[in-house]
Amino acid sequence: MMWVIEMIVLIMVVITAIGAITVKDLLGAAILFGAYSFMLCLLWAIMGAVDVAFTEASVGAGISTVLFVAAVFRTSRRTRD
Numbered sequence: 001m002m003w004v005i006e007m008i009v010l011i012m013v014v015i016t017a018i019g020a021i022t023v024k025d026l027l028g029a030a031i032l033f034g035a036y037s038f039m040l041c042l043l044w045a046i047m048g049a050v051d052v053a054f055t056e057a058s059v060g061a062g063i064s065t066v067l068f069v070a071a072v073f074r075t076s077r078r079t080r081d
Helices: 002-022 026-047 050-073
Strands: none
Touching: 002 026, 026 050
């Protein structure tokens, strides 16, 4: 049963990673990156690495996402192509 949850979270990690790479809107990419970090945090927690999951949640999903969103608001959101 546990491997089913791991596979669902792993599929969500891959989907958010591909979405963050392919989206044209920078704000959307920053939000998808935050979702990617959060899903990776869940994956670490499921595997038992709670210290790594806590670090990923605080740095990856927390501070980095806030800094990316702040940087996006100082630039243009859409690409020209």
